[in-house]
């Protein structure tokens with residue numbers, strides 16, 4: 001299906017189907033959008049920032065050199081964040097990305113470290129997957145954050161070279177092998193000497209972000225930061 005067709009169907013769906021809270025399904029009251037007030041108050045914010053070391057930074061120790069990693073929310077397997085992200089990725093609720101990006105951008109916008117960022121880049125989907133879904137679920141989130149921070153947003157800085165299946169069940173070596181050259185830099189975009197913020201949805205092992213950062217390795221003057229909607233907390 002064409003992108004525009006998927007978009008129209010999604011828009012019609014949004015108008016016709018009454019939408020409840022994407023966290024708990026409760027009926028949304030006047031003034032509530034995407035999440036009810038209860039879910040909004042219960043959502044597990046990580047409260048991570050770009051100054052203090054956190055559990056997200058530690059995922060990448062010894063694997064890839066980055067400046068800083070921040071995740072907006074904690075992903076729990078039965079809860080508000082899981083439902084939100086599921087709707088965003090698989091139920092055509094693209095606007096959830098705007099909602100989360102607006103919220104996250106508001107929290108981050110006064111952070112002086114982020115003033116150094118030159119470019120916001122989403123983790124891309126493979127062309128085939130993008131056509132199937134009709135949108136990259138990371139784009140709206142990343143765009144909203146870029147707008148709040150007044151930073152340039154570049155949708156196509158990275159290109160995904162293979163259409164990989166979900167890799168969470170593979171062991172670490174197989175994932176590593178599978179992730180070699182998984183992303184390529186778009187050579188129409190200049191990144192030398194730039195501070196790049198790479199944005200993703202949910203991080204479990206960090207392998208995808210690691211592969212994205214590796215794509216920038218050829219440009220050794222690039223400094224990498226990560227931001228994600230949510231991270232799975234190791235227990």
Ligand SMILES: [Zn+2]
Nearest residue numbers: 021024036039
């Ligand atoms: Zn709710």
